Structure formats: C-alpha cells, structure tokens
Amino acid sequence: MSHHTTPTKSFWTPANIITAVILLIGLVLTVKRFTMGIASVSNLSDDNPWGIWIGFDLLCGVALAAGGYTTSAAVYLFGMKQYHSAVRPAITTAFLGYAFVVFALMYDLGRYYRLPYPLTIYPGPTSFLFEVGLCVALYLTVLAIEFSPAVWEALRWKKIRHLVHGLTLILTIFGVILSTLHQSSLGALYLIAPSKLHPLWYSPYLAMFFFVSSIPAGLSMVIFEGGLSHKYLHHKMDETHLAESSGVTLGFAKAASVVLFAYFILKWIGVALGNNWSLLFTGWGAWFLFELIGFVLVPCLMYAVAAREKNEKLAFWASIVTVLGIVLNRLNISLVAFNWQLPLESRYVPAWEEIMITVFIVTLEITVLRFCLHKLPILHEHPEFKGAH
Amino acid sequence: MEFMTLHDFTFWTKGMAYVGMGLGLMAFVAFWLFLTDRDEDRFADKEEE
Numbered sequence: 001m002s003h004h005t006t007p008t009k010s011f012w013t014p015a016n017i018i019t020a021v022i023l024l025i026g027l028v029l030t031v032k033r034f035t036m037g038i039a040s041v042s043n044l045s046d047d048n049p050w051g052i053w054i055g056f057d058l059l060c061g062v063a064l065a066a067g068g069y070t071t072s073a074a075v076y077l078f079g080m081k082q083y084h085s086a087v088r089p090a091i092t093t094a095f096l097g098y099a100f101v102v103f104a105l106m107y108d109l110g111r112y113y114r115l116p117y118p119l120t121i122y123p124g125p126t127s128f129l130f131e132v133g134l135c136v137a138l139y140l141t142v143l144a145i146e147f148s149p150a151v152w153e154a155l156r157w158k159k160i161r162h163l164v165h166g167l168t169l170i171l172t173i174f175g176v177i178l179s180t181l182h183q184s185s186l187g188a189l190y191l192i193a194p195s196k197l198h199p200l201w202y203s204p205y206l207a208m209f210f211f212v213s214s215i216p217a218g219l220s221m222v223i224f225e226g227g228l229s230h231k232y233l234h235h236k237m238d239e240t241h242l243a244e245s246s247g248v249t250l251g252f253a254k255a256a257s258v259v260l261f262a263y264f265i266l267k268w269i270g271v272a273l274g275n276n277w278s279l280l281f282t283g284w285g286a287w288f289l290f291e292l293i294g295f296v297l298v299p300c301l302m303y304a305v306a307a308r309e310k311n312e313k314l315a316f317w318a319s320i321v322t323v324l325g326i327v328l329n330r331l332n333i334s335l336v337a338f339n340w341q342l343p344l345e346s347r348y349v350p351a352w353e354e355i356m357i358t359v360f361i362v363t364l365e366i367t368v369l370r371f372c373l374h375k376l377p378i379l380h381e382h383p384e385f386k387g388a389h
Numbered sequence: 390m391e392f393m394t395l396h397d398f399t400f401w402t403k404g405m406a407y408v409g410m411g412l413g414l415m416a417f418v419a420f421w422l423f424l425t426d427r428d429e430d431r432f433a434d435k436e437e438e
Contacts, residue, residue, distance in 0.1 A: 257424060265409070269410060
C-alpha cells in the first residue's frame, strides 16, 4: 500500500450530504412501511404483487452479485492465480449484494417476520421460489464465511482466520453449485406465466438465459468496481493489486465478451424455437432488438476490441453498458414485458416511495461497501498476513 | 408461416434452431480469431528451443 499523506477533508462533502439526505428519507419511508403496511408506500396489489423491489432489488441485485462466484471459480477452480487480487473485492461486493437483496426482500414481504418459514415450518420443495430461497440463504452463509477472513485479519484473530482459509476450496465449489442453481431458478420463476410475459422475452430456456447472462454481469461488476477503486481508492491498494488490476480488467473483458457472444446467439435460438420472427417487426420487437443489440452485442464487441487492443478504458465503459443491459433485461422480464396485454391503466407503475426505498437500499449498500473498503484489508494485504492467501 | 400440426411447428422451429446453431458456431470461430488475434503466443519460446 502506498502511504500518501492525504490532507484532512471535511466529512460534509457534497457526496456525503446527498448520501445523508437519501438515508434520512429512506429511514422515514422504512418506518412508514413497517408501521402502516406495504400499501402506504407502494402501488403493489393482488394483480401486481411483484414490483421494482423484486424486479430491480432482487433480480438485478442477484445477477450483479455474480462476480463472487465467477471470480472465485476462475482463481480457485480453474487455477487462474493472476486474478487472485480480484477475489476479495468481488467476494465483498457479492456478500453485500446478497445481504441487501435479503434486506430489500423484507420490504416486499407482507409478513417479513415469516421469512424463515419456508426453511423451517412450511417447506415447498416443488416450488422454484423455495429453491431460490434455500439457495440464497445457503449462499449468503457461504459468502459470509468467505468474506470473514478480512474481518479476522483486521481483528488479528489468526487461528480462526487460518481455519476459515482452509475451507476456501470447498466453499468455492459450494458457492458455484448454489449460484448455478438459484441464478437459473430466478429465470425459471417466470416459466409459470407464459401468457403474461411477452413471447419475445418468454422462453422455455429462461433459466439458462438468466444463468448465462449472470456471468458477464458478475464479470462486468468486477471490472466496473475495479475501475472505480483504481481511480478513487488508489491509495488503499497495495503494489500487487495495482500491478494485477490491468490483467484482471483485460482478462475479464475477454471472458465477458465470449460469454456475451454466446448469450447473443442463445437469445436468437430462443426466438427461433418460439417462432417469434414476425414479432420482431412490432413495437415490442424494436424494444427487444434495442436490448439485444444495444446492450448485448455492442458491449460484446466493445469488450472484444478492448481485450484485443489492451484498452482498459473501453473495457470500463463496456462494463457500464453490460450492467445497464442486465438491469434492462431483468426489468423487461419482471415489469415492462410482463402483463403486456393489459391496458395501460391496469399496468403497474411504481410509486415514488418504492423508487425512493430502492435508491435508499442501493445508497446504504454503497455506504457499507465504502466503509469496508476503507477499514478492512480488501484492496491490500494485511501486513501481518502477507502471502498467506 | 402457418402450421397445421404440432409436428409441422416443431419441425420448422427446430430446423431453424439447428441452422442458427450452425451459423452461431461458425460466427464464434470468426469472433474467437478476432479476439485472440493479437495475443502473445505462449508456446513460441518453447518451439524455438
């Protein structure tokens, strides 16, 4: 870690003031939600029970937290040790991502205090939702254990840190299995609604689409956060992290371009198997092509050129486009193209409180992430544990 | 295109999917060559030795 002496800055920077305002509004809305019920802060109803808290906070949150299993699989299962410095930031993001997915779920569940019921009192093993719940609960536990060495190192608890470090390989295998299961099952949830979801987005292969697209989503989040860390937390990174960051960006860019290309082809095969060619020439078709070309093919080519030309800046921009594309895809499936046949007045439109609570949750997650990156040995090795990874 | 039977529909859609897979695989080879065109040859030194 480079030890620059930074001048003491005031806590009340513009970014911190905006964060504080958002958190304050969010806290007020949280009190309203948990004292006056869901209806007081949302437009959710029996006809539209899933809104942006599911479409954005859950579906996008889980997909964008896929960096944890992709990075740890690359390093510990495929032996790509050159990406080792990316593991801890990726695990941290994934752990916080999943933790805040569960946190956001509390707002959406009518009886949030019954969250453990499916795992304890009323299991529904034939339901995809049960599988998602079980996998997310188990994977969150796995991520908490994988993330914990950073805390043990900060506390200098060497024995427990050594014990947890010994579990790395088995935890990685467990994490990959659980991620494969629930990333795909989130897509499979929509298999029950073929008449509600527009045919261009509905496919018997939705589960595969969700899983395959989660890989570039996770890789892109690692590139995106790596780029931001390199720019704003440069002083927190040690020599190893600084030296490996370029290789991580370009290596992940190459991997993301390959998977995005495969995903692009798979989506066309989905159109062919549904014989939905004629729908491409409708307004919905234009929107589908906008998503598929603008947010799958374009970032795929951007990544490919970035990896070929060794252009990190282009890879960073491609990661932003990919992340936006994943958000667009999940929102299209859960909200935009869902109930597409209903007249506009019957369609779900989120209330401003729902949007504000989502902004609050994202802001809270970023604040906790910033705290972790500043206080824990995530972007640098702890001096007492150098080379112990 | 109108289909009179499920067999007609499956025959057509699966046929289109297989054509798509073939074209996709060929496109992937071209894409891979473009992607790795400028990579360093890791075996170059060994061959020279």
